[in-house]
Amino acid sequence: MMFEWDWNYTWEILPILGEASLVTLQATLLGFVLAAVLGLAFALLRMSRLVYIRWITTAIIEFIRSTPLLIQIFFLYYVMPEFGLTLDAMTAGILALGVHYACYCSEVYRAGLDNVPKGQWEAAIALNLSPYATLRNVIIPQAIPPVVPALSNYLVALFKETPLLSAIAVLELMQTAKILASESFQYTEPITLVGLYFLVFSLISAALSRQLEAWLNTRHGGSR
Amino acid sequence: MQEKPIQHRLVIVGILSLMAGFAVVTYSSFREFLPELLRGALVTIQVTLGGAMVAVAAALIAAVFKMYGSLFGRWLAIFYIEVFRGTSALVQLFWMFFVLPYFGITLEPFTVGVLALGLNIGAYGAEVIRGAIQSIDKGQWEAATALNLSRMQTLRRIILPQAFVVMIPPWGNLFIELLKGTALVSMITLGDLAFKAQQLNQNTLRTVEIFSLVLIMYLCLAMIITSLMRALERRASRGLVRGRAS
Numbered sequence: 369m370m371f372e373w374d375w376n377y378t379w380e381i382l383p384i385l386g387e388a389s390l391v392t393l394q395a396t397l398l399g400f401v402l403a404a405v406l407g408l409a410f411a412l413l414r415m416s417r418l419v420y421i422r423w424i425t426t427a428i429i430e431f432i433r434s435t436p437l438l439i440q441i442f443f444l445y446y447v448m449p450e451f452g453l454t455l456d457a458m459t460a461g462i463l464a465l466g467v468h469y470a471c472y473c474s475e476v477y478r479a480g481l482d483n484v485p486k487g488q489w490e491a492a493i494a495l496n497l498s499p500y501a502t503l504r505n506v507i508i509p510q511a512i513p514p515v516v517p518a519l520s521n522y523l524v525a526l527f528k529e530t531p532l533l534s535a536i537a538v539l540e541l542m543q544t545a546k547i548l549a550s551e552s553f554q555y556t557e558p559i560t561l562v563g564l565y566f567l568v569f570s571l572i573s574a575a576l577s578r579q580l581e582a583w584l585n586t587r588h589g590g591s592r
Numbered sequence: 593m594q595e596k597p598i599q600h601r602l603v604i605v606g607i608l609s610l611m612a613g614f615a616v617v618t619y620s621s622f623r624e625f626l627p628e629l630l631r632g633a634l635v636t637i638q639v640t641l642g643g644a645m646v647a648v649a650a651a652l653i654a655a656v657f658k659m660y661g662s663l664f665g666r667w668l669a670i671f672y673i674e675v676f677r678g679t680s681a682l683v684q685l686f687w688m689f690f691v692l693p694y695f696g697i698t699l700e701p702f703t704v705g706v707l708a709l710g711l712n713i714g715a716y717g718a719e720v721i722r723g724a725i726q727s728i729d730k731g732q733w734e735a736a737t738a739l740n741l742s743r744m745q746t747l748r749r750i751i752l753p754q755a756f757v758v759m760i761p762p763w764g765n766l767f768i769e770l771l772k773g774t775a776l777v778s779m780i781t782l783g784d785l786a787f788k789a790q791q792l793n794q795n796t797l798r799t800v801e802i803f804s805l806v807l808i809m810y811l812c813l814a815m816i817i818t819s820l821m822r823a824l825e826r827r828a829s830r831g832l833v834r835g836r837a838s
Contacts, residue, residue, distance in 0.1 A: 434814035436775035446799045528680035555690035563679045570678035
C-alpha cells in the first residue's frame with residue numbers, strides 16, 4: 369500500500385489544531401494550579417497532629433493514585449450530577465486532572481517538608497511563632513524551592529494526560545484531531561501532528577526543567 | 593518516596609472493606625453488574641500482563657542498547673525512549689490503531705493495546721533499569737575485572753542480580769501506571785473494565801453504582817500488584833547485605 373503525507377491537508381488543519389491546542393494548554397495550566405495548591409494541602413494534612421486526619425488523607429491519596437484517571441474523569445462527569453453537582457465537560461476534566469495530580473504532588477511536597485531540618489521547627493517554637501506563621505514564613509519557603517524540578521515533571525506528565533479529556537468530548541487537541549480525521553478519512557496527518565506537538569513540548573519542558581534544576585542548585589548549593 | 597509504613601496498608605484495607613460493605617448493603621443491584629464487569633476485568637488483566645511483558649522486554653533491550661550499544665544502537669534507544677516518553681499514551685494508542693493501517697499494518701485492538709501500553713511503560717522502564725545498573729558500586733566491576741570475568745559475565749552474574757533488587761520498587765510503580773493505563777484501551781473498542789462500565793452506564797443509567805464498583809475493582813487490582821511486588825522484593829533481597837541495595 370502506498371503511503372503519502374498530504375501537505376495541503378496538513379496546512380489546512382494546522383490552524384484548527386493550533387486553536388485546539390490552546391484548550392489543551394488551558395486545561396494543563398488550570399489543572400496544574402489546582403494540583404499544586406491541593407497537593408500542598410494534602411501534604412500538610414498528612415502532617416496533622418490528629419492521627420485520623422493523617423490516615424484518611426493517606427487513604428484518599430492512595431485510592432486516587434491507584435485508580436485510572438479516565439475512570440475518575442467519568443466519575444466526576446457522570447456521577448456528580450446525581451449528587452446535584454453538574455459540571456460541564458471542561459470543568460470536570462480540569463478538576464479530575466487537578467485532583468489526580470495533587471496526589472502525586474503531595475508526595476513531592478512531603479519530601480520537601482521532610483527535608484527541612486528539625487531545628488527550624490524548634491526555633492519557630494522558641495520564637496513563639498504560631499503554627500500558621502511557622503509554616504507560612506519558615507517551613508514552606510525552605511521546603512518548596514528544592515522540589516520545584518520534581519513538580520515541573522508532574523506538570524509535563526499532566527500535560528500529556530490532557531488527551532484523556534477527549535473521552536468526555538472536551539474539544540481539546542486529540543478530540544479535534546479525531547473529528548478532523550473522521551471527516552476527511554485521513555488519520556495519518558492529524559494524529560501524527562498531535563503526537564509531534566506533545567513530543568516538542570515535552571522535549572522543550574524537559575530542557576527547561578534541567579535548567580531550572582541547575583539554577584536552583586547553584587542558588588541553594590551553599591546552604592544544602 | 594514509595595516507603596510506606598505498614599499502617600498505610602491497613603488503612604487501605606479498612607477503607608476498602610468499608611466501601612465494599614457499604615456497596616453490598618446499599619446496592620444489592622451490584623450483583624447484576626458484577627458478572628459483566630468481571631468479564632471486563634479479565635480483559636484488563638490480560639492487557640496488563642501482556643503489556644508488562646512487552647514493557648520489561650522493551651526496557652531491557654533499550655537500556656542495554658543505550659548503555660553498551662554501538663553509536664547507532666544508542667541513537668535508536670534514545671529515539672525510542674524520548675518518543676515514547678514525550679508523547680502521551682493515548683496518542684500512541686490512537687496512532688497505532690488509526691495510522692498504522694495506512695502503512696499496511698492492521699493489528700487487532702488487543703495487540704495494539706498491549707503493544708502501545710507496553711512500549712510506553714517500557715520507555716520509562718528503560719531509564720529505571722539504566723539507573724539501577726549505574727547505581728551499583730564501581731568497585732563491583734573492578735573486582736569482577738580482577739577476577740578475570742568477562743563483561744557479559746560480570747553484567748549477568750554480578751551486576752544484574754544486585755541491580756534487580758534496586759529496580760523492583762520503581763517497576764512496581766510502573767506496573768500500577770500500566771494497570772491505570774489499560775483503561776485507555778476502552779477508547780479503541782476493546783471490552784475492558786472501563787469499556788464495560790461505560791456500556792453498562794449507557795444501558796442502565798445506574799451511574800453511581802457502576803463507577804464506584806469499577807473504581808474499587810481497579811483499586812483491588814492495584815493492591816494485588818503492590819503486594820506481589822513486595823513479596824518479590826523480599827525474595828530478591830534475601831542474602832544481600834541490607835542497606836547496600838537500597
